[in-house]
Amino acid sequence: MKISRDKWSSNFSEWFDWVISEAEIYDYGRYPIKGAGVWMPYGFKIRHNVISLIRKLLDETGHEEILFPLLIPEELLKKESEHIRGFEKEVFWVTQGGEEKLETRFALRPTSEVAITLMESLWIRGYSQLPRKFYQIVSVFRYETKATRPLIRVRELTTFKEAHTIHETYEDAAKQVKEAVEIYSKFFDILGIPYLISKRPDWDKFAGAEYTIALDTLMPDGRALQIGTAHHLGQHFTKAMDYKIQRADGTLTYPHQTSYGISDRVIATVISINGDDHGPVLSPVIAPIEAVIIPIPGKSEEDTKKVFSYAEEVRSTLASNGIRAVMDSSEDKTPGEKFYIWELKGVPIRVETGVREMNSGSVYLKRRDTLEGKVVKREDLVKELKNMEKTIEEDMRRRAKDWFEERIKSFDSLPDAKRFLENRGGIAEVPWCGSEACGLKIEEEVQARVLGTPLESRPRGNCVVCGRQSTTTLRIAKTY
Amino acid sequence: MKISRDKWSSNFSEWFDWVISEAEIYDYGRYPIKGAGVWMPYGFKIRHNVISLIRKLLDETGHEEILFPLLIPEELLKKESEHIRGFEKEVFWVTQGGEEKLETRFALRPTSEVAITLMESLWIRGYSQLPRKFYQIVSVFRYETKATRPLIRVRELTTFKEAHTIHETYEDAAKQVKEAVEIYSKFFDILGIPYLISKRPDWDKFAGAEYTIALDTLMPDGRALQIGTAHHLGQHFTKAMDYKIQRADGTLTYPHQTSYGISDRVIATVISINGDDHGPVLSPVIAPIEAVIIPIPGKSEEDTKKVFSYAEEVRSTLASNGIRAVMDSSEDKTPGEKFYIWELKGVPIRVETGVREMNSGSVYLKRRDTLEGKVVKREDLVKELKNMEKTIEEDMRRRAKDWFEERIKSFDSLPDAKRFLENRGGIAEVPWCGSEACGLKIEEEVQARVLGTPLESRPRGNCVVCGRQSTTTLRIAKTY
Numbered sequence: 001m002k003i004s005r006d007k008w009s010s011n012f013s014e015w016f017d018w019v020i021s022e023a024e025i026y027d028y029g030r031y032p033i034k035g036a037g038v039w040m041p042y043g044f045k046i047r048h049n050v051i052s053l054i055r056k057l058l059d060e061t062g063h064e065e066i067l068f069p070l071l072i073p074e075e076l077l078k079k080e081s082e083h084i085r086g087f088e089k090e091v092f093w094v095t096q097g098g099e100e101k102l103e104t105r106f107a108l109r110p111t112s113e114v115a116i117t118l119m120e121s122l123w124i125r126g127y128s129q130l131p132r133k134f135y136q137i138v139s140v141f142r143y144e145t146k147a148t149r150p151l152i153r154v155r156e157l158t159t160f161k162e163a164h165t166i167h168e169t170y171e172d173a174a175k176q177v178k179e180a181v182e183i184y185s186k187f188f189d190i191l192g193i194p195y196l197i198s199k200r201p202d203w204d205k206f207a208g209a210e211y212t213i214a215l216d217t218l219m220p221d222g223r224a225l226q227i228g229t230a231h232h233l234g235q236h237f238t239k240a241m242d243y244k245i246q247r248a249d250g251t252l253t254y255p256h257q258t259s260y261g262i263s264d265r266v267i268a269t270v271i272s273i274n275g276d277d278h279g280p281v282l283s284p285v286i287a288p289i290e291a292v293i294i295p296i297p298g299k300s301e302e303d304t305k306k307v308f309s310y311a312e313e314v315r316s317t318l319a320s321n322g323i324r325a326v327m328d329s330s331e332d333k334t335p336g337e338k339f340y341i342w343e344l345k346g347v348p349i350r351v352e353t354g355v356r357e358m359n360s361g362s363v364y365l366k367r368r369d370t371l372e373g374k375v376v377k378r379e380d381l382v383k384e385l386k387n388m389e390k391t392i393e394e395d396m397r398r399r400a401k402d403w404f405e406e407r408i409k410s411f412d413s414l415p416d417a418k419r420f421l422e423n424r425g426g427i428a429e430v431p432w433c434g435s436e437a438c439g440l441k442i443e444e445e446v447q448a449r450v451l452g453t454p455l456e457s458r459p460r461g462n463c464v465v466c467g468r469q470s471t472t473t474l475r476i477a478k479t480y
Numbered sequence: 481m482k483i484s485r486d487k488w489s490s491n492f493s494e495w496f497d498w499v500i501s502e503a504e505i506y507d508y509g510r511y512p513i514k515g516a517g518v519w520m521p522y523g524f525k526i527r528h529n530v531i532s533l534i535r536k537l538l539d540e541t542g543h544e545e546i547l548f549p550l551l552i553p554e555e556l557l558k559k560e561s562e563h564i565r566g567f568e569k570e571v572f573w574v575t576q577g578g579e580e581k582l583e584t585r586f587a588l589r590p591t592s593e594v595a596i597t598l599m600e601s602l603w604i605r606g607y608s609q610l611p612r613k614f615y616q617i618v619s620v621f622r623y624e625t626k627a628t629r630p631l632i633r634v635r636e637l638t639t640f641k642e643a644h645t646i647h648e649t650y651e652d653a654a655k656q657v658k659e660a661v662e663i664y665s666k667f668f669d670i671l672g673i674p675y676l677i678s679k680r681p682d683w684d685k686f687a688g689a690e691y692t693i694a695l696d697t698l699m700p701d702g703r704a705l706q707i708g709t710a711h712h713l714g715q716h717f718t719k720a721m722d723y724k725i726q727r728a729d730g731t732l733t734y735p736h737q738t739s740y741g742i743s744d745r746v747i748a749t750v751i752s753i754n755g756d757d758h759g760p761v762l763s764p765v766i767a768p769i770e771a772v773i774i775p776i777p778g779k780s781e782e783d784t785k786k787v788f789s790y791a792e793e794v795r796s797t798l799a800s801n802g803i804r805a806v807m808d809s810s811e812d813k814t815p816g817e818k819f820y821i822w823e824l825k826g827v828p829i830r831v832e833t834g835v836r837e838m839n840s841g842s843v844y845l846k847r848r849d850t851l852e853g854k855v856v857k858r859e860d861l862v863k864e865l866k867n868m869e870k871t872i873e874e875d876m877r878r879r880a881k882d883w884f885e886e887r888i889k890s891f892d893s894l895p896d897a898k899r900f901l902e903n904r905g906g907i908a909e910v911p912w913c914g915s916e917a918c919g920l921k922i923e924e925e926v927q928a929r930v931l932g933t934p935l936e937s938r939p940r941g942n943c944v945v946c947g948r949q950s951t952t953t954l955r956i957a958k959t960y
Contacts, residue, residue, distance in 0.1 A: 027599060027602070027603075030599070030602055031548075031549055031595070031598070031599065032553050032555075032556055032598075033549055033551050033552075033553060033586065036549035036551060037549070038546065038547070038548050038549065038599055039546055039547035039548075040546060040603075041544035041545065041546055041614070044544075044545050044546055044547055045545075047547075048545070064521035064524075065521065065524050065525075065528070066518065066519055066520060066521055066524055067518070067519035067524055067527075067638055068511075068518050068519075069511060069513055069516035069517070069518065069636050069638075070550075070588075070619055070621075070636060071513050071516065071636070072513075073512050073513060075512075076512055088578065088579070089578040089579060090578055091577075091578060092574050092576070092577050092586075093574065093575065093576040093577075094572050094573065094574050094575075094588065095573065095574075095575045095576060096572070096573040096575060096585075097571075097572050097573075097623035098568065098569040098570055098571060098623045098625070099568070099569060100623075105576075106513065106572075108550075108574065115511070118511070118512075119507060119510070119511065119518055122507070122510055123507075123520075134521070139550055141550075143577035143578045143580075145578070156549050156550060156551065158547055158549075
């Protein structure tokens with residue numbers, strides 16, 4: 001199992017830009033708005049398959065899909081002052097309609113807590129209507145001043161799945177945060193994305209939240225990427241907007257809320273975590289095309305014609321068995337050129353049919369992930385291909401997990417952690433007393449970012465800054 | 481077959497507001513932005529089912545889904561001056577990012593011709609890559625100064641399906657417009673929406689188009705509603721942006737384009753065209769719930785318990801046969817209250833199960849459209865329910881079509897046409913010489929809007945304005 005990961009991991013940023021452009025996934029940097037890109041047809045299908053998966057998981061757990069307006073009036077956004085402070089430098093403002101100046105400015109939604117709380121206050125008046133779990137899949141906007149990166153740090157996040165839930169008690173909301181983390185874990189497991197679950201430190205939680213749980217993965221360059229967050233919002237927004245519900249005993253109370261989101265970054269991750277010098281390796285779970293059939297021309301025109309019709313039969317068999325299969329019947333490219341293109345698209349399985357295969361009633365299946373191939377009988381094709389898909393999925397998941405786990409290391413001293421992160425990247429864990437002062441000191445010394453603490457704390461050794469007995473473990477990484 | 485259509489048709493506007501609010505489809509007028517509403521869970525599902533249908537039709541005909549950024553820089557939008565003139569009074573402008581004034585203003589997309597042409601010029605360089613058919617389903621924005629109406633005239637159209645195609649020749653683009661009209665016709669046929677296809681007059685075509693074909697329906701109040709348009713754009717945008725492709729003979733030419741769109745109005749229509757005093761009547765094709773099971777409590781607690789478990793068996797049978805079925809097992813409502821709620825939601829079939837049904841191994845099916853019911857045997861349930869759905873669909877389609885066709889009338893004099901339109905609404909057809917002067921005169925005299933001419937002209941009589949021999953028929957209606 002030989003995969004050259006040289007370019008892919010050592011020069012990941014360049015590799016990523018090359019892949020999303022050449023594989024026609026996402027056209028970035030040419031549309032004349034900084035930090036905004038165009039989803040091309042092939043990329044749109046990957047995105048669509050990823051969205052379908054999360055939609056299914058949310059629907060199954062009683063989440064209801066809704067759709068809110070894009071615009072939020074300034075006055076509404078400002079009802080929650082701590083929240084707007086967290087976003088105010090990043091908000092795009094609509095100030096003009098036609099040739100008129102608008103009376104009030106409208107924000108392009110940076111996130112939707114206030115808007116949703118407002119409507120909840122009209123829809124839900126009593127405990128018997130709780131809990132409710134809503135979600136929407138929309139674009140959100142951030143006027144990023146940092147350097148933008150396609151799908152990773154953009155000004156228009158085109159695939160923001162934000163969930164918002166409302167509960168009678170703090171405890172019920174806390175349970176919901178757990179459910180959110182479980183749903184995201186399941187989602188990432190299906191996609192084969194490895195992750196760590198951390199409680200963000202207080203100084204890095206969502207504006208207005210009681211606490212924030214985050215899921216982080218690692219990109220091939222060893223930098224951590226936040227791919228999911230879940231916030232316990234407590235009564236923060238309901239108090240700010242003076243929204244009460246009636247309890248069973250007739251008294252009034254401010255309901256508790258949670259919110260949780262994932263973004264385009266999940267799609268960036270599925271494209272990134274499995275790759276090589278030939279391009280990305282898509283998991284059969286989300287690949288727009290599971291198998292590409294490539295007929296190999298024969299020596300005579302007659303042979304070639306027969307081979308093409310044999311290839312078409314193969315395609316038809318696969319398609320009628322529910323496999324997303326296409327045949328590359330273009331005549332202006334050599335098989336080698338076709339191999340190059342479809343490897344670059346990350347299609348998990350290539351099916352080659354030449355004269356030899358045709359005459360022996362077989363096909364040659366080639367795995368994109370390991371580039372290993374095998375001959376299978378025509379009548380076993382569907383079974384063999386499905387088995388191969390399963391093996392590919394499992395192998396990809398395991399390889400990504402192994403790669404990830406190798407990059408998580410514990411250290412007792414900050415200089416060691418720093419060296420580790422600078423050398424090959426990854427996530428360093430150090431003992432920590434729990435104080436914000438020591439936490440910020442760690443970030444400064446290591447020149448990296450604190451991801452937070454494990455949900456189940458296993459204190460070990462002394463705080464790497466103050467030397468006191470540690471109460472927990474702190475995770476640090478270079479981040480996107 | 482008795483349907484009271486009094487309130488529904490004579491006071492349609494009030495009926496529509498009542499339905500979308502009480503059936504929890506679309507919350508309008510309470511979110512603090514004029515002309516923007518919130519899709520609630522039940523409405524979102526109707527929307528989702530409608531979108532799935534059009535997506536399927538487009539995918540089957542070789543359209544590729546893409547997703548463009550929301551924002552369009554002013555400079556880009558202005559590259560096509562005739563086009564921007566058509567929209568400039570209706571554009572929302574983003575002028576500020578965080579606390580900074582932006583160097584250039586960004587428009588919230590009013591439509592996407594210029595943005596898409598720009599990217600096409602990067603993606604497609606030669607004839608062999610043509611035709612390409614793209615589409616996206618996005619929000620578009622219009623700073624409407626006219627009175628807004630939920631789902632019908634809004635400032636944020638949340639469900640704008642816009643298709644954009646590109647071709648080597650004028651003729652190929654013209655064929656594409658025909659295909660677009662065929663796709664929309666099929667779509668509306670499936671939804672049971674009656675329509676007329678008209679070529680819009682030159683003074684009312686899309687800014688920059690060679691010609692515009694539109695599909696119009698009638699709302700219950702007799703006013704016409706444009707529900708689909710297809711434009712032949714010629715070389716208008718490619719010339720404006722100086723975008724040429726290479727032909728087979730090596731020469732360069734400006735490619736031809738088309739665009740076509742449908743919006744939230746389709747969903748407004750499926751909710752509106754079949755209804756009565758109890759609410760809307762949804763077609764099984766797009767109903768979020770095809771059948772609601774309502775257990776009728778017995779005289780004893782034991783009977784009631786048995787009835788509920790019998791109802792649950794019925795639900796389970798339907799669900800396992802792929803029918804979207806729910807059981808209303810709430811205990812704080814009487815069956816009568818449940819009937820009211822589910823009729824208001826427009827669920828096509830109600831399944832009642834009481835002691836009598838349980839003991840005789842049957843269920844009672846009630847059609848929402850005619851309010852007629854029948855007893856069917858438990859073992860025939862799935863077959864009978866599917867047959868009933870088919871009958872409902874056919875009857876709804878026929879009734880809507882009959883109603884529509886009754887409201888299209890030919891007239892030889894303008895005063896007669898005017899009286900007809902003022903009296904009960906509908907579409908009036910009058911002989912027309914084809915001149916713009918006479919067309920505008922007709923609009924003025926009748927105080928209505930010209931919809932255009934049939935695609936196949938059948939001249940009859942003399943122009944109702946100038947008295948010259950008519951060359952075609954002009955359709956006029958009060959419109960939304």
